[in-house]
Amino acid sequence: MPRLEKTNLRGRDRPQLDWRFVQRFCSIQKVLFPSWTSQSVLMFGTLLGVTLAEQLIIYQVGVLPSHFYNVLADKNYSGFRSLVGTAMVLILFNSTLKSIDQYICNQMYVSWRKTLTESLHSAYFQGRVYYTLNVLREDIDNPDQRISQDAERLCKQMSSMASRLIISPFTLTYYTYHCFHSTGWIGPVSIFGYFVIGTIANKILMGPIVSTLFEQEKLEGDFRFKHMQIRVNAESAAFYRAGKVEHMRTDRRLQALLYTQKRLINKELWLYIGVNTFDYLGGFLSYIIIAIPIFSGVYDSLTPGELSALISKNAFVCIYLINGFTQLIDLSTTLSDVAGYTHRIGELREVMDDILRKQCDYDPASGESYDFDRFVWAHYSLDFNIHAGPVDTAFIVDHLSYKSPFSDELLVEDLNLKISQGTHLLVVGNTGTGKTSLLRVLNRLWEAHSGFVQMTTCFGPRGTLFLPQKPYLTDGTLREQVIYPLKDIYPASGILVFVLCRYDVLSPGEMQRLSFARLFYLQPKYAILDEATSALTEEAEAQLYRTCKQLGMTLVSLGHRSSLEKYHDVQLKLCGEGRWELTKLKGTSGNLSLKDEAM
Numbered sequence: 308m309p310r311l312e313k314t315n316l317r318g319r320d321r322p323q324l325d326w327r328f329v330q331r332f333c334s335i336q337k338v339l340f341p342s343w344t345s346q347s348v349l350m351f352g353t354l355l356g357v358t359l360a361e362q363l364i365i366y367q368v369g370v371l372p373s374h375f376y377n378v379l380a381d382k383n384y385s386g387f388r389s390l391v392g393t394a395m396v397l398i399l400f401n402s403t404l405k406s407i408d409q410y411i412c413n414q415m416y417v418s419w420r421k422t423l424t425e426s427l428h429s430a431y432f433q434g435r436v437y438y439t440l441n442v443l444r445e446d447i448d449n450p451d452q453r454i455s456q457d458a459e460r461l462c463k464q465m466s467s468m469a470s471r472l473i474i475s476p477f478t479l480t481y482y483t484y485h486c487f488h489s490t491g492w493i494g495p496v497s498i499f500g501y502f503v504i505g506t507i508a509n510k511i512l513m514g515p516i517v518s519t520l521f522e523q524e525k526l527e528g529d530f531r532f533k534h535m536q537i538r539v540n541a542e543s544a545a546f547y548r549a550g551k552v553e554h555m556r557t558d559r560r561l562q563a564l565l566y567t568q569k570r571l572i573n574k575e576l577w578l579y580i581g582v583n584t585f586d587y588l589g590g591f592l593s594y595i596i597i598a599i600p601i602f603s604g605v606y607d608s609l610t611p612g613e614l615s616a617l618i619s620k621n622a623f624v625c626i627y628l629i630n631g632f633t634q635l636i637d638l639s640t641t642l643s644d645v646a647g648y649t650h651r652i653g654e655l656r657e658v659m660d661d662i663l664r665k666q667c668d669y670d671p672a673s674g675e676s677y678d679f680d681r682f683v684w685a686h687y688s689l690d691f692n693i694h695a696g697p698v699d700t701a702f703i704v705d706h707l708s709y710k711s712p713f714s715d716e717l718l719v720e721d722l723n724l725k726i727s728q729g730t731h732l733l734v735v736g737n738t739g740t741g742k743t744s745l746l747r748v749l750n751r752l753w754e755a756h757s758g759f760v761q762m763t764t765c766f767g768p769r770g771t772l773f774l775p776q777k778p779y780l781t782d783g784t785l786r787e788q789v790i791y792p793l794k795d796i797y798p799a800s801g802i803l804v805f806v807l808c809r810y811d812v813l814s815p816g817e818m819q820r821l822s823f824a825r826l827f828y829l830q831p832k833y834a835i836l837d838e839a840t841s842a843l844t845e846e847a848e849a850q851l852y853r854t855c856k857q858l859g860m861t862l863v864s865l866g867h868r869s870s871l872e873k874y875h876d877v878q879l880k881l882c883g884e885g886r887w888e889l890t891k892l893k894g895t896s897g898n899l900s901l902k903d904e905a906m
């Protein structure tokens with residue numbers, strides 16, 4: 308796997324309001340609106356209906372004052388009474404529709420967030436994408452923040468734009484027609500021209516905002532990660548009395564974040580100036596439009612009274628049309644946020660797709676999310692050899708060479724090995740010689756440099772189970788810890804009590820014991836133990852190894868302790884610089900050739 312360079316925010320990769328934004332935005336919309344009958348489309352349709360009704364009512368409310376002038380001037384009491392009644396009904400309707408509009412927008416926000424986050428989750432947890440993304444890819448920052456926060460903000464901003472955007476084609480068409488009717492072509496053409504200039508100016512002002520917002524979100528993620536790191540490692544840091552240095556480092560991240568936030572605010576100032584200028588200039592534009600024919604003598608034949616009536620009528624439609632456009636321009640601050648979040652989520656989706664594609668090329672089975680539970684229940688009816696191979700074998704390693712993803716030096720070269728039932732293997736070697744890396748390659752977390760690894764059993768119960776060096780205890784009850792990674796008890800029983808477990812207060816030895824409890828519960832055929840007893844006494848280690856063997860497990864252990872030798876039949880020693888030695892334990896020694904020896 309080649310080392311990936313950090314490419315974000317450099318040169319042509321700076322997130323902009325460009326074609327790539329449009330593509331990423333459209334691909335996110337496809338997720339949010341998967342079909343014409345989807346919930347989002349129905350909500351959008353309802354919102355359109357509500358906003359159209361709202362516009363009709365607003366128009367009626369807008370003409371009420373002129374009716375009041377009429378009935379008051381005529382001292383028409385019954386007309387006044389019915390007008391007050393109409394006004395009350397219209398106002399009630401208007402406020403109800405406005406509230407429904409807000410309500411639908413909020414519902415849409417939650418529904419979009421659900422759809423988008425679930426879609427990101429399904430890619431993130433597919434195969435080993437979450438591992439590759441967090442451990443091996445350096446070109447993408449804070450995937451957790453993109454999924455939890457950026458997706459939320461994108462949906463929030465889009466829902467806040469929705470009702471204004473959805474209605475604008477209708478109001479713009481309606482008032483363009485009226486404007487054309489009253490002023491001729493000069494009105495709509497000048498207003499459209501004005502809008503085009505405003506849009507270009509705003510696009511120029513928004514460009515730097517999008518990339519700065521992108522950067523700000525990255526720094527926000529880094530800052531949060533630092534706090535998370537302290538939270539997880541609070542005890543170790545406290546043993547070092549590391550408060551001062553952690554304070555300094557956390558403050559440094561805060562300063563970087565605040566510096567970028569200030570830069571963003573400074574850039575936004577120019578956008579606000581642009582938007583506000585556009586708003587206020589728009590107010591005058593209607594009078595400029597009407598002034599042109601007046602000064603050029605088109606209306607010279609009209610009396611002053613007719614001229615003022617014409618000016619008032621034209622000003623009304625022009626102002627409405629301009630208002631429609633300024634509302635769109637006002638959205639540019641929201642749009643720049645949407646663009647920033649769209650780039651962050653779009654980039655994450657692209658990288659996840661890329662990882663998944665490469666994983667599927669390397670390991671076709673990795674495309675599916677591995678479901679331990681499915682395999683447990685399937686076991687009774689299926690023999691699940693996932694690759695054709697001898698039934699008493701877990702792995703066949705053939706001329707395997709591997710290296711760490713960010714280095715060119717081979718850790719192990721040309722390794723031949725067969726892990727078979729009943730032959731317990733001990734892997735030893737100095738620190739950093741590639742013992743755990745061998746397990747990464749066997750587990751297909753890392754790709755082999757050359758040669759191949761064939762896994763002939765499945766993961767999980769009745770197959771192969773890996774106990775990693777760092778015991779992973781998840782959130783949940785003790786029962787959930789023990790049955791992990793199963794979701795349900797197997798076979799169905801209530802033997803494990805429902806006790807809430809605070810895994811963070813367990814000692815390393817207790818964590819290792821709990822990992823063995825998992826192993827005894829799941830009872831795999833092959834148990835791969837990476838320094839699984841390093842925090843336990845030799846007596847406890849002996850007891851656990853004895854139990855594993857009584858349960859019929861074949862063990863592959865990694866470790867430094869010589870006490871481990873007596874539980875194993877064969878030893879693989881990694882000597883560094885690619886060299887390795889395979890020897891028989893319990894008396895026999897010397898290099899073994901894989902193909903000849905029955906391992």
Ligand SMILES: Nc1ncnc2c1ncn2[C@@H]1O[C@H](COP(=O)(O)OP(=O)(O)OP(=O)(O)O)[C@@H](O)[C@H]1O
Binds near residue numbers: 711
């Ligand atoms: N995620 C990773 N990305 C890049 N390099 C890694 C990664 N994990 C391990 N390495 C490197 O690979 C090399 C082998 O690491 P490995 O974990 O296999 O050592 P090990 O033999 O198990 O050591 P130990 O006895 O300390 O557990 C080390 O130089 C390490 O820095």
